[in-house]
Amino acid sequence: MTFSSFCPFQRWLPRLLLKQRDALALLSLTEVLSPLAVAGTLCQEIIMASVNRLMRAIRVFEFGKSDVLKLCTDVPVPSPMENQVLIRVHACGINPVETYIRSGTYARTPTLPYTPGTDIAGIIEGIGKEVTTFKNGDRVFATSTITGGYAEYALASVDTVYPLPEQLSFKQGAAVSVPYLTAYRALFHRAHAKPGEVVLVHGASGGVGIAACQIARAYGFRVFGTAGTSGGLDLVLQNGAHAAFNHREKDYTDKIQEATGGKGVNVIIEMLSNVNLSNDLRLLSAGGRVMVVGSRGSIEINPRETMAKESSIIGVSLFCENKTERNESVAAIFAGVEAGWLKPLIGPEYTLDKASQAHEDIIQTSGATGKMIFVI
Ligand SMILES: NC(=O)c1ccc[n+]([C@@H]2O[C@H](COP(=O)([O-])OP(=O)(O)OC[C@H]3O[C@@H](n4cnc5c(N)ncnc54)[C@H](OP(=O)(O)O)[C@@H]3O)[C@@H](O)[C@H]2O)c1
Numbered sequence: 001m002t003f004s005s006f007c008p009f010q011r012w013l014p015r016l017l018l019k020q021r022d023a024l025a026l027l028s029l030t031e032v033l034s035p036l037a038v039a040g041t042l043c044q045e046i047i048m049a050s051v052n053r054l055m056r057a058i059r060v061f062e063f064g065k066s067d068v069l070k071l072c073t074d075v076p077v078p079s080p081m082e083n084q085v086l087i088r089v090h091a092c093g094i095n096p097v098e099t100y101i102r103s104g105t106y107a108r109t110p111t112l113p114y115t116p117g118t119d120i121a122g123i124i125e126g127i128g129k130e131v132t133t134f135k136n137g138d139r140v141f142a143t144s145t146i147t148g149g150y151a152e153y154a155l156a157s158v159d160t161v162y163p164l165p166e167q168l169s170f171k172q173g174a175a176v177s178v179p180y181l182t183a184y185r186a187l188f189h190r191a192h193a194k195p196g197e198v199v200l201v202h203g204a205s206g207g208v209g210i211a212a213c214q215i216a217r218a219y220g221f222r223v224f225g226t227a228g229t230s231g232g233l234d235l236v237l238q239n240g241a242h243a244a245f246n247h248r249e250k251d252y253t254d255k256i257q258e259a260t261g262g263k264g265v266n267v268i269i270e271m272l273s274n275v276n277l278s279n280d281l282r283l284l285s286a287g288g289r290v291m292v293v294g295s296r297g298s299i300e301i302n303p304r305e306t307m308a309k310e311s312s313i314i315g316v317s318l319f320c321e322n323k324t325e326r327n328e329s330v331a332a333i334f335a336g337v338e339a340g341w342l343k344p345l346i347g348p349e350y351t352l353d354k355a356s357q358a359h360e361d362i363i364q365t366s367g368a369t370g371k372m373i374f375v376i
Contacts, residue, residue, distance in 0.1 A: 052076075052077065053076070053077040054073070054074050054075060054076060054077065055075050055076075055077045055151060055152040055153050056071060056072070056073050056075070056151070056152050056352055057071075057072055057075040057115050057148065057150065057151030057152065057352075058070065058071055058072075058115055058116060058117075058148070058150035058151065058352055058355045059072045059075065059113045059114070059115055060102055060112065060113055060114055060115070060116065061112060061113045062112065063102065063103060063104025063109065063112070064102075064103065064104065065103070066099070066102070066355075066356040066357075066359040066360050067356050068102060069102065069116075069150075069355040069356050069359060071352055071353050071355065075115075075151065077152075077153045078146075078147050078153065078154075078155045079126065080126045080127055080128040080131070080155055081128050081155075082128045082129050082130040082131075083128050083130050083131060083157060083158050083159070084127075084128045084131070084146065084155050084156065084157055084158065085124050085126065085127050085128065085131055085134055085140070085155070085156055085158055085161055086124070086125050086126030086127070086153055086154075086155055087120060087122045087123065087124055087125065087140060087142065087145075087153065087154050087155075087156055087161070088122045088123045088124075088125045088152065088153055089120045089121075089122040089149060089151060089152060089153060089154050089376050090121055090122040090123070090170035090171075090174075090375070090376060091120070091121050091122070091170045091171045091173065091174035091373050091374060091375050091376060092117045092119060092120045092121075092149035092150055092151075092174050092373065092374045092376060093117075093118070093119030093120075093149075093174045093175055093177065093178060093179070093207070093371060093372070093373050093374075094117075094350070094358050094359075094362055094371075094372040094373060094374060095118070095119065095178050095207070095362075096294070096362055096363065097178075098116045098117065098118075098359070099359045099362060099363050101116065102116060102359065108319075114148060115147060115148025115149070115150055115151050115154075116148055116149070116150050117145065117148050117149025117150040117151070117154070117374075118142075118143065118144045118145055118149055118177065118178065119141075119142070119143070119149065119174050119175070119176070119177040119178050120141065120142050120145060120149040120154055120156070120173075120174060121139075121140070121141040121142075121164055121168075121170040121171070121172075121173025121174040121176075122139075122140065122154075122170060122173075123137060123138065123139055123140070124136055124137065124138045124140055124161075125153070127158075128158070131158050133158060134158065134161065134163075138163065139163065139164040139166075139170075139173075140161050140162060140163055140164050140173075141161075141162055141164045141168075141173035141174065141176055141177065142154075142156040142160050142161045142162070142177070143160045143162075143177040143178075143181065143326075143330075144156065144157075144160045144177075145160075149374075150352060150355060150374060151352075151376070152376055162330060162334075165334065165337045165338070167337055167340075168337060168344070171344075171346045171349070171373055171375065172343070172344040172346065173344075174371075174373050174374075175207065175344035175345070175346060175370070175371035175373060176333060176344055178207070178208070178318065179207040179208045179210070179211035179344070179371060180211045180215070180329070180333050180336075180342070180344075181318055181321065181326070181329050181330075181333075182208050182211070182293060182316065182318050183208055183211040183212035183215050183269065184211075184215055184329040184332055184333070185316060185318060185321055185325065185329060186212065186269050186291040186293050186316045187199070187212065187215060187216060187219075187267070187269065187291075188328075189321070189325050189328075189329075190291055190314050190315075190316050191267045191269075191289045191291050191314065193216075193221065193266070193267045193289075195219055195220030195221060196220060196221070196222075197221055197222070197266035197267055198221070198222045198224065198260055198263075198264075198265045198266045198267070198285070199212075199216045199221045199222070199223055199224070199265070199266065199267045199268075199269065200224045200225070200226070200256060200265040200267070200268045200269070200283065201213050201216065201223065201224070201225040201226070201236075201241070201269045201271075202226050202247070202268055202269065202270045202271055202272070202276055202280065203226060203227075203247070203270070203271025203272055203294065203368075204225025204226055204227055204232075204236040204239075204241060204244070205225075205226075205227035205228070205229075205232035205233075205235055205236055205367075205368040205369065205370070206271065206347075206368035206370070206371070207347075207368075207370065207371035207372070208269075208271065208293060208294075209225065209227075209236070209269075209271060209368070210235065210236070210239045210344075210345045210370055210371070211344070212225075212269045213225050213236060213239045213240035213241050214239050214240045214336070214341055214342055214343070215240075215332075215336070215342075216240060217239075217240030217241070217242075217341070218240070218336060218339070218341040218342075221267075222242055223240055223241045223242050223243075224241060224242065224243050224244070224245065224256060224259065224265065225237075225240075225241035225243075225244050225245075226244065226245045226246065226247040226252065227244060227246065227247070227368070228246065228247055228248045228366050228367060228368075229246075229366070229367040230246075231367065231369060232367055232368060232369060233245075233246060235345065235369060235370065239343075239345060240341075243259055247276075253279050253282070253283055256283060257283060260285070263285050264283060264284050264285030264286070264288055264309070265283050265284055265285060265288060266284075266285050266287070266288050266289070267288065267289050267291065268280045268283065268284065268288070268289070268290045268291065269291050269293055270290055270291060270292055270293055270294065270295075271293055271294040272294055272295070272296065273290075273292045273293075273294065273295035273299065274295045274296050274297035274298060274299045275299070277290065277292070277295075277299050277301055277313070278299060278300070278301045278302070278305070281301060281302075281305035281306060281311060281313075282305060284309055284311045285309065286309045286310065286311075287309065287310055287311065288309060288311045288312075289311065289312045289313075289314055290311070290312070290313050290314065291314055291316050292313060292314065292315045292316060293316045344370075344371060345369075345370030345371060346370055346371055346373060347368060347369040347370035347371055347372050347373075348361065348369070348372050348373075349372075349373055349374075349375050350372070350373070350374050350375070351374065351375060351376075352374060352376060355374070358372060358374070
């Protein structure tokens with residue numbers, strides 16, 4: 001038997017692995033080999049010889065519960081194309097949306113298999129031919145990735161990569177993108193909030209909440225935040241809130257209303273709308289706005305509650321941000337770091353082998369203490 005007839009994939013497999021584009025870039029050897037098992041070990045040797053480096057990465061082969069997050073150790077390190085950079089990931093933010101996507105219930109689902117994760121910070125280890133703004137060795141953070149952030153290496157398009165300010169650690173760099181961009185978008189692009197207004201960050205102890213408190217305080221708002229534990233309340237106060245309230249106490253909304261002198265809250269940044277939206281409408285001032293940042297289900301409200309005060313319920317989606325808005329938010333983030341008020345607060349840290357646990361914890365565990373991250 002000739003070699004070609006024994007392994008008909010010999011010509012295209014090495015090319016596939018060397019070209020490594022987008023989703024194909026991260027096909028692990030196991031993924032490639034499993035349907036080819038019949039071709040025997042010779043094929044495997046060819047593939048091994050054609051791959052320069054392998055990395056550890058989380059791969060999702062099917063949508064489902066957190067145990068579909070599989071740690072693979074044989075994923076090829078991808079190569080950057082023209083306008084891409086290769087980042088050695090030191091830390092990656094963990095966002096609730098990654099659990100919705102993993103479960104397959106989210107409006108946008110990636111092609112399987114995939115590696116989750118967008119908010120990475122690390123060091124550039126490779127640049128595409130057309131990249132002029134970065135060089136190998138630069139410390140950076142990214143607002144999205146092409147190949148996924150739950151990995152030792154990730155490709156990112158150069159226009160989503162920013163220099164990591166020296167004031168921020170890699171862990172803090174991984175806690176910047178989704179939290180601060182969302183908080184800024186909710187406050188300014190969607191609520192059109194004005195300094196002097198009262199802002200309630202409803203769910204202030206987590207990633208987006210801490211960011212919202214820091215931004216709102218720096219921009220001259222009166223800031224109220226909520227948390228579910230005494231530790232969370234302390235963190236909310238330490239990160240910009242003038243007053244903090246426990247959202248597990250029965251009468252906490254009365255206390256918030258009292259703190260406004262009965263005038264109500266101008267803007268609510270809401271992290272759990274399916275629980276709070278109805279009460280939020282009662283907490284608002286005349287012309288008040290509830291910003292629906294997070295929601296995990298449905299809720300019944302009385303639309304009449306919006307009439308007397310001409311209040312608004314406004315959706316927020318980071319996916320809808322345009323380039324101009326993105327540039328504005330990023331400029332504000334850099335200004336905040338420079339001024340010293342923007343300090344991402346790192347909460348629980350995980351290693352990649354604990355990915356399933358991390359996805360359980362971000363949804364199930366109460367008592368947030370800042371941004372959950374992977375340290376890689
Ligand atoms: N729309 C968008 O573009 C966008 C972008 C980013 C995030 N999000 C969503 O925003 C939400 C928050 O994200 P995150 O990254 O900050 O999550 P996180 O770090 O897990 O924080 C969750 C927050 O919700 C609080 N919470 C729990 N029960 C609450 C209740 N009954 N009322 C009010 N708050 C409550 C938690 O407080 P305790 O743990 O102290 O109780 C914590 O502060 C998530 O649903 C996420 O999917 C949306």
